[in-house]
Amino acid sequence: MTETLIPFDEVIEKFDPALGLEVHVELNTNTKMFCGCPTEFGAEPNTQVCPTCLGLPGAMPVVNGKAVESAIRIGLAMNCEIAEWCRFARKNYFYPDMPKNFQTSQYDEPIAFEGYLDVDIQTAAGETETYRVEIERAHMEEDTGKSLHVGGSDGRIHGAEYSLVDYNRAGIPLIEIVTKPILGTGDKAPLVAKAYVAALREILLGLGVSDVRMEQGSMRCDVNLSLAPKGSGVLGTRTETKNVNSLRSVERAVRYEMSRHAGVLLGGGAVLQETRHFHEDNGTTSPGRVKSDAEDYRYFPEPDLVPVAPSREWVEELRSTLPEPPAVRRARLQKEWGFSDLEMRDTVGAGALDLVEQTIAAGASPQAARKWWLAELSRRANDMGVDLSAVGVTPEQVAAVQALVDSGKINDKLARQVFDGLVAGEGTPEEIVAARGLEIVSDEGALSAAVDKAIADNPDVADKIRDGKVAAAGALIGAVMKEMRGQADAGRVRELILEKLG
Amino acid sequence: MSDLTRKTAAELADALAAGETTSVEITQVHLDRIAAVDGDATAGVHAFLHVDVEGALEQARASDERRAAGRPLHLLDGVPIAVKDVLTTQGLPTTCGSRILEGWVPPYDATVVTKVKAAGLPILGKTNMDEFAMGSSTEHSAYGPTRNPWDQTRIPGGSGGGSAAAVASYEAPLALGTDTGGSIRQPGAVTGTVGVKPTYGGVSRYGLVALANSLDQVGPVTRTVLDSALLHELIGGHDPLDSTSVDQPVGGLVDAARQGATGDLAGLKVGVIKELAGDGWQPGVMARFQETVELLTELGAAVTEISCPTFVHSLATYYLILPAECSSNLAKFDAMRYGLRVVPDGDPSAEAVMKATRDAGFGDEVKRRIMIGTYALSSGYYDAYYGQAQKVRTLIARDFTAAFEQVDVLVSPTSPTTAFPIGEKVDDPLAMYLQDLATIPANLAGVPGISVPAGLAEEDGLPVGFQVLAPALADDRLYRVGAAVEAALTSRWGGHLLEKAPVLEGVVR
Numbered sequence A: 001m002t003e004t005l006i007p008f009d010e011v012i013e014k015f016d017p018a019l020g021l022e023v024h025v026e027l028n029t030n031t032k033m034f035c036g037c038p039t040e041f042g043a044e045p046n047t048q049v050c051p052t053c054l055g056l057p058g059a060m061p062v063v064n065g066k067a068v069e070s071a072i073r074i075g076l077a078m079n080c081e082i083a084e085w086c087r088f089a090r091k092n093y094f095y096p097d098m099p100k101n102f103q104t105s106q107y108d109e110p111i112a113f114e115g116y117l118d119v120d121i122q123t124a125a126g127e128t129e130t131y132r133v134e135i136e137r138a139h140m141e142e143d144t145g146k147s148l149h150v151g152g153s154d155g156r157i158h159g160a161e162y163s164l165v166d167y168n169r170a171g172i173p174l175i176e177i178v179t180k181p182i183l184g185t186g187d188k189a190p191l192v193a194k195a196y197v198a199a200l201r202e203i204l205l206g207l208g209v210s211d212v213r214m215e216q217g218s219m220r221c222d223v224n225l226s227l228a229p230k231g232s233g234v235l236g237t238r239t240e241t242k243n244v245n246s247l248r249s250v251e252r253a254v255r256y257e258m259s260r261h262a263g264v265l266l267g268g269g270a271v272l273q274e275t276r277h278f279h280e281d282n283g284t285t286s287p288g289r290v291k292s293d294a295e296d297y298r299y300f301p302e303p304d305l306v307p308v309a310p311s312r313e314w315v316e317e318l319r320s321t322l323p324e325p326p327a328v329r330r331a332r333l334q335k336e337w338g339f340s341d342l343e344m345r346d347t348v349g350a351g352a353l354d355l356v357e358q359t360i361a362a363g364a365s366p367q368a369a370r371k372w373w374l375a376e377l378s379r380r381a382n383d384m385g386v387d388l389s390a391v392g393v394t395p396e397q398v399a400a401v402q403a404l405v406d407s408g409k410i411n412d413k414l415a416r417q418v419f420d421g422l423v424a425g426e427g428t429p430e431e432i433v434a435a436r437g438l439e440i441v442s443d444e445g446a447l448s449a450a451v452d453k454a455i456a457d458n459p460d461v462a463d464k465i466r467d468g469k470v471a472a473a474g475a476l477i478g479a480v481m482k483e484m485r486g487q488a489d490a491g492r493v494r495e496l497i498l499e500k501l502g
Numbered sequence B: 001m002s003d004l005t006r007k008t009a010a011e012l013a014d015a016l017a018a019g020e021t022t023s024v025e026i027t028q029v030h031l032d033r034i035a036a037v038d039g040d041a042t043a044g045v046h047a048f049l050h051v052d053v054e055g056a057l058e059q060a061r062a063s064d065e066r067r068a069a070g071r072p073l074h075l076l077d078g079v080p081i082a083v084k085d086v087l088t089t090q091g092l093p094t095t096c097g098s099r100i101l102e103g104w105v106p107p108y109d110a111t112v113v114t115k116v117k118a119a120g121l122p123i124l125g126k127t128n129m130d131e132f133a134m135g136s137s138t139e140h141s142a143y144g145p146t147r148n149p150w151d152q153t154r155i156p157g158g159s160g161g162g163s164a165a166a167v168a169s170y171e172a173p174l175a176l177g178t179d180t181g182g183s184i185r186q187p188g189a190v191t192g193t194v195g196v197k198p199t200y201g202g203v204s205r206y207g208l209v210a211l212a213n214s215l216d217q218v219g220p221v222t223r224t225v226l227d228s229a230l231l232h233e234l235i236g237g238h239d240p241l242d243s244t245s246v247d248q249p250v251g252g253l254v255d256a257a258r259q260g261a262t263g264d265l266a267g268l269k270v271g272v273i274k275e276l277a278g279d280g281w282q283p284g285v286m287a288r289f290q291e292t293v294e295l296l297t298e299l300g301a302a303v304t305e306i307s308c309p310t311f312v313h314s315l316a317t318y319y320l321i322l323p324a325e326c327s328s329n330l331a332k333f334d335a336m337r338y339g340l341r342v343v344p345d346g347d348p349s350a351e352a353v354m355k356a357t358r359d360a361g362f363g364d365e366v367k368r369r370i371m372i373g374t375y376a377l378s379s380g381y382y383d384a385y386y387g388q389a390q391k392v393r394t395l396i397a398r399d400f401t402a403a404f405e406q407v408d409v410l411v412s413p414t415s416p417t418t419a420f421p422i423g424e425k426v427d428d429p430l431a432m433y434l435q436d437l438a439t440i441p442a443n444l445a446g447v448p449g450i451s452v453p454a455g456l457a458e459e460d461g462l463p464v465g466f467q468v469l470a471p472a473l474a475d476d477r478l479y480r481v482g483a484a485v486e487a488a489l490t491s492r493w494g495g496h497l498l499e500k501a502p503v504l505e506g507v508v509r
């Protein structure tokens, strides 16, 4: 089916978008939501299971207290109210990857509700605009198993020869965070959606409650979108695009659905209330299940669990131990470090904020810390295809390398060789300098001899310098540095050359 | 001594402690008794769905070795027990009386089974029941009915007819049952045995295949009140695997039973529940009930009539809450992971396999309750049915609270009738449901109840049960009152009521 897509500018002229985001976050608790099974990612299928998470007859759930604590901390970080008393509920529907054919979730009594998150976006003009995204609720639930459809063309159930189910994921604690409809974003809708998910991800990382790896599915985003005629103030029919699993995809999915909805509406059609699949390869969506209002999960309170009633004392204790909100922390650090907006944005964008902070704490200057992580080490991480934090160099080591530069023992160029040695695990920066013989030679005799040799080897260049063409000294410096295997202070070499030829 | 099967569990424990017998001997005579009288779906008591001869004897040998070494695990170490087939047993089939679980062998033990094993009680086998505990006659078992040892043309009550009949026919001294609306107490009443539904949460439900989670409770099925107390103390207490289990130790039940057996109920205040008696109740049942109430007065209790007006709504409330919960509980039986799998011809979808399996695997009563429950939970009907039922449930609990402000225990007949003929009510669900009229309120409110034998009805010569109800966590009162009634009546009858039951002849296969 070919869709009529309306150019984005035209969509904005004629329609107001309404966004809604539902984000599922897998908590990084050691054990599952309702049993003692481990939650480690990537184990052999169906090895992290027990009677409870397999839904065997007679087995019962017990709530994971750590998961409740994480849920409360998330709620507090999103400025939510925390329920004084709430229950789990059964969401009944049949599907082979649901061991009990009901999901133990929360329905009308979520653990956290009525919050907000302020998110910043950068306009084309370089301005920062802040949008307040209101949070309707955050509730606890369990993940389902994972179906693997074998033999079909696209891994979907249709056309598959057979299906396998891995229940390792069944029962992993999930928090679902649901926004209220986000209105008034206009042409910024795709950016606000992306910025919200990014900000949420940052908060969760700061709380340490989830790995939030979108590519591994530990954070999954459903994007709801509807369009209404410009200025009408009504809400249009929405679609729910499932499992949009990268920040870039969130932006693209919103943009695509806006263009597609506009195409349907301007063509005189009606948007179908349905779930849609997002395709990472071409940025489009395709229809999934039609969602009727009659869809009925027959929710009722889970009778096998006692209510969750967090005491106010506990909630306040958790509130008092919340980390500084990421936006507040960024502003504080930028001020402390004297970074420009651009420097700060690059640092955050490279995922280097914590690393730079730790490097500074270990004694390096802010600019030196930024320089090593954003230039040298980011390039290496990129080449290695790993996160910056996994590049094999610690903040303490970076600070130690910079200390060697500051003391004049090595220069920036030699420092790069020290990083080679660190990545190769050759020891401390000092050990690497010693083992590799990287220390700058301060022996004037050796240096003087090398300069004499360079002058002798390059009589033409020497003559030019004698004639006053000081710029030609560069060629002799290069020859000396080569002779000294880089272990010389280039400034001192220049002085010597000019002295001898002056 | 010729008949160890006639001894109570407490007597067997004493005999073991005195070295007069062995667990192997005790276990073997019960296995022999089962072989002689239990029969199968077509004849005999048919209390058992599965008998574990080898396993029981092996556990008995281990028990004897422990005792010989001077290290018995528990007072009841070596005394065999039967387990209702709704409780999971590692390595032993667990069918819940349903085709859909035919052949399923659980990989884990229910907590009560773990406790029984840890105390050294050999498990004789698994007892018959109405499919998924839905019924009051054991006729809804997919594997054929259990027959009442008093009259094998009659029902033994349900859903736990198997456990009650096993104990009543001396196939086992002890059994475990489960009670959701009377499934321990009503079979106890109609077979002349003792059955206890503990306080909700008093015994772990982990490994009990749920009928209705908010109503289910595991409890003892025995021939004497003291035996129930011994078993209750063994299985009770908090279980970290069941967060709805009460977080306090169980105790004082055996002491209460021994104290009650002295026959002194001076100072006890007893309330006769006005709503659970009267028109429509079998005259012989009412006669035995009245006599027992008078007996309480003779023993020193002060008896008054108490009205619990909301109890008349118990049945309607129960038949909304129970189907709602069970419709969801039974969804897991979908042929994907265990149990029966029916694969239709052609290239069926997972959904088609689920449908065909559930159609073939569930009996009519189960399907009926799944449909009622699904309807009651549906959006647009939830408030009118499930929501309303929960409100009435709260009112019923309040009636109990108010009553227990005036009296220590409440009493009623356990069941409106004695055992009825097999087949009489099987096509009339409402008539069947009425069997649990007197037992259901306790489940809705979570309070404990006991049924003890009160004699035989004149018109049919069949056992009548006397029910005692106590406030939550006051299970000890059941044992005090139950044991007092038992002691007085036993001496009046000159022996246990079961001695009046016909002698079972061996089944000819």
Ligand SMILES: [Zn+2]
Residues within 6 Å of the ligand: A032, A035, A036, A037, A048, A049, A050, A051, A052, A053, A054, A171
């Ligand atoms: Zn598990």
